[in-house]
Amino acid sequence: xxxxxxxxxxxxxxxxxxxxxxxxxxxxxxxxxxxxxxxxxxxxxxxxxxxxxxxxxxxxxxxxxxxxxxxxxxxxxxxxxxxxxxxxxxxxxxxxxxxxxxxxxxxxxxxxxxxxx
Amino acid sequence: xxxxxxxxxxxxxxxxxxxxxxxxxxxxxxxxxxxxxxxxxxxxxxxxxxxxxxxxxxxxxxxxxxxxxxxxxxxxxxxxxxxxxxxxxxxxxxxxxxxxxxxxxxxxxxxxxxxxxxxxxxxxxxxxxxxxxxxxxxxxxxxxxxxxxxxxxxxxxxxxxxxxxxxxxxxxxxxxxxxxxxxxxxxxxxxxxxxxxxxxxxxxxxxxxxxxxxxxxxxxxxxxxxxxxxxxxxxxxxxxxxxxxxxxxxxxxxxxxxxxxxxxxxxxxxxxxxxxxxxxxxxxxxxxxxxxxxxxxxxxxxxxxxxxxxxxxxxxxxxxxxxxxxxxxxxxxxxxxxxxxxxxxxxxxxxxxxxxxxxxxxxxxxxxxxxxxxxxxxxxxxxxxxxxxxxxxxxxxxxxxxxxxxxxxxxxxxxxxxxxxxxxxxxxxxxxxxxxxxxxxxxxxxxxxxxxxxxxxxxxxxxxxxxxxxxxxxxxxxxxxxxxxxxxxxxxxxxxxxxxxxxxxxxxxx
Numbered sequence: 176x177x178x179x180x181x182x183x184x185x186x187x188x189x190x191x192x193x194x195x196x197x198x199x200x201x202x203x204x205x206x207x208x209x210x211x212x213x214x215x216x217x218x219x220x221x222x223x224x225x226x227x228x229x230x231x232x233x234x235x236x237x238x239x240x241x242x243x244x245x246x247x248x249x250x251x252x253x254x255x256x257x258x259x260x261x262x263x264x265x266x267x268x269x270x271x272x273x274x275x276x277x278x279x280x281x282x283x284x285x286x287x288x289x290x291x292x
Numbered sequence: 293x294x295x296x297x298x299x300x301x302x303x304x305x306x307x308x309x310x311x312x313x314x315x316x317x318x319x320x321x322x323x324x325x326x327x328x329x330x331x332x333x334x335x336x337x338x339x340x341x342x343x344x345x346x347x348x349x350x351x352x353x354x355x356x357x358x359x360x361x362x363x364x365x366x367x368x369x370x371x372x373x374x375x376x377x378x379x380x381x382x383x384x385x386x387x388x389x390x391x392x393x394x395x396x397x398x399x400x401x402x403x404x405x406x407x408x409x410x411x412x413x414x415x416x417x418x419x420x421x422x423x424x425x426x427x428x429x430x431x432x433x434x435x436x437x438x439x440x441x442x443x444x445x446x447x448x449x450x451x452x453x454x455x456x457x458x459x460x461x462x463x464x465x466x467x468x469x470x471x472x473x474x475x476x477x478x479x480x481x482x483x484x485x486x487x488x489x490x491x492x493x494x495x496x497x498x499x500x501x502x503x504x505x506x507x508x509x510x511x512x513x514x515x516x517x518x519x520x521x522x523x524x525x526x527x528x529x530x531x532x533x534x535x536x537x538x539x540x541x542x543x544x545x546x547x548x549x550x551x552x553x554x555x556x557x558x559x560x561x562x563x564x565x566x567x568x569x570x571x572x573x574x575x576x577x578x579x580x581x582x583x584x585x586x587x588x589x590x591x592x593x594x595x596x597x598x599x600x601x602x603x604x605x606x607x608x609x610x611x612x613x614x615x616x617x618x619x620x621x622x623x624x625x626x627x628x629x630x631x632x633x634x635x636x637x638x639x640x641x642x643x644x645x646x647x648x649x650x651x652x653x654x655x656x657x658x659x660x661x662x663x664x665x666x667x668x669x670x671x672x673x674x675x676x677x678x679x680x681x682x683x684x685x686x687x688x689x690x691x692x693x694x695x696x697x698x699x700x701x702x703x704x705x706x707x708x709x710x711x712x713x714x715x716x717x718x719x720x721x722x723x724x725x726x727x728x729x730x731x732x733x734x735x736x737x738x739x740x741x742x743x744x745x746x747x748x749x750x751x752x753x754x755x756x757x758x759x760x761x762x763x764x765x766x767x768x769x770x771x772x773x774x775x776x777x778x779x780x781x782x783x784x785x786x787x788x789x790x791x792x793x794x795x796x797x798x799x800x801x802x
Contacts, residue, residue, distance in 0.1 A: 188704065192700040192704065194703075195707070196696075200741065259766040259773070260677035260679070260764050260766050264773075264775065268773055272773070273773070274771050281692075281693070282740060283684070283689050283693070283740075283744065283747055284771045286692075287748065287770075
């Protein structure tokens with residue numbers, strides 16, 4: 176059964192690829208390159224999975240995780256990062272992100288978390 | 293004009309005048325010119341020369357020849373001279389008579405002889421050093437024996453002298469054979485044939501000297517030859533042909549051995565040096581160190597020293613791996629990896645467990661172990677961070693990553709096509725391309741959705757650290773991430789599936 180997924184990433188290539196791949200699998204995918212807008216969408220809409228980049232202009236992924244988790248405790252968030260030992264990555268995990276995904280994205284992890292629910 | 297030249301000219305002038313004077317005096321002494329010769333003398337002019345010519349014609353030479361026989365009486369060689377005009381031509385009968393006189397009774401080539409006589413008589417040309425008769429060499433007797441297969445003989449290393457560059461690493465002195473390969477074929481006995489001299493004398497035949505190979509260890513004698521009874525290295529010792537299932541190298545894997553590809557087990561007393569490649573279907577025991585070499589091992593790999601990869605070494609083993617330490621290398625195994633002193637800046641993948649000794653240390657790099665990781669210490673205060681990944685099948689993960697890369701390419705291509713279609717919505721070709729791209733994405737997605745069920749195989753996989761683990765260490769169990777926030781001692785990391793997070797508890801031996 177299709178899930179609702181939100182992808183927040185300033186890199187258009189990642190957004191396009193994830194949207195096409197996941198939609199083809201039957202999921203409903205919303206994407207945005209604007210982290211503030213992404214944060215608002217995550218708070219206003221119900222998503223089964225939120226995928227956010229860690230480093231974006233104006234806002235970091237861990238800030239989004241903190242903000243969303245504060246209002247939606249059960250939100251399931253994955254964070255895309257180039258370095259798994261990044262301090263912000265650590266902060267995102269501490270704030271409640273489920274897992275780190277290496278750039279551009281690890282489809283195995285995304286599918287794995289989509290399967291779990 | 294110089295004075296010397298002037299003197300020379302005067303002398304010359306004087307000599308010339310003297311010579312002219314002498315000639316004038318001589319003409320006066322003769323007292324007549326040619327027209328004044330008496331008639332009788334005039335009539336006899338030329339007669340003498342004609343007589344000389346007639347005489348020369350009377351001295352004609354007949355065609356003749358000279359025959360000689362070689363010392364071993366295996367050849368008769370002739371020189372043939374043409375007759376002069378009016379001379380007797382050469383005749384075959386005379387040559388026959390001469391051959392008979394010389395005792396030549398065998399091997400005369402009458403055709404060549406006839407042609408030589410023709411050339412001499414009609415073309416008036418000499419024919420020299422012509423073999424007109426030849427004896428027959430005896431054919432040696434060959435006893436029944438085994439002869440190495442040509443393919444095996446050709447296995448011996450040869451270098452192309454014209455090659456601009458030769459990679460001597462690719463030259464190996466070993467002859468590798470597979471079970472059932474024919475190593476030597478049986479050469480049946482061949483009778484000898486007598487030879488004959490041109491004087492008709494029989495020559496006895498010799499017996500050919502051959503190497504009498506005999507079947508040895510791990511070989512099988514069949515009707516038509518000797519066959520390998522197992523995979524291994526061919527060895528010929530004192531004419532005994534045998535197959536060694538274990539390849540022993542007493543020194544290093546280096547330019548003496550070249551790259552090695554062997555179907556059995558390999559034992560190396562020394563080290564694997566930089567740049568060499570070793571591919572072995574069985575197990576490997578290396579009593580030295582593996583440096584920046586590429587190694588594929590179909591069985592277990594045991595290295596008494598370490599693997600010092602220098603960032604270039606790639607070692608893949610199908611079985612278990614035991615090493616002293618790992619440094620700057622890539623190691624992949626389907627079995628448990630035990631590295632006594634640990635791993636430094638190395639990338640390790642195993643489908644089983646990764647373990648170190650009691651004082652082992654893992655610093656930097658990435659350790660991926662499906663079944664669990666058991667390490668004494670992880671990281672140092674100033675070292676790069678270490679990544680430890682557990683629970684997933686790394687081979688499935690790789691396939692999924694490959695699908696992802698392909699899907700990204702397809703997706704980007706589809707975006708381009710969609711944009712083109714928005715400008716030209718009725719373009720059927722573009723529509724077909726879009727459908728094809730979607731179809732490929734769909735197919736790849738189907739595969740990845742199947743594979744995902746096999747990705748996580750060990751949710752119970754644990755990371756156990758007997759000593760310390762430094763902050764910043766990245767731990768991932770079945771895709772769930774965790775970064776060690778502070779220095780921890782004697783702890784176990786495990787996945788709390790219910791809570792969906794990695795948790796820590798005091799170390800316990802499982």
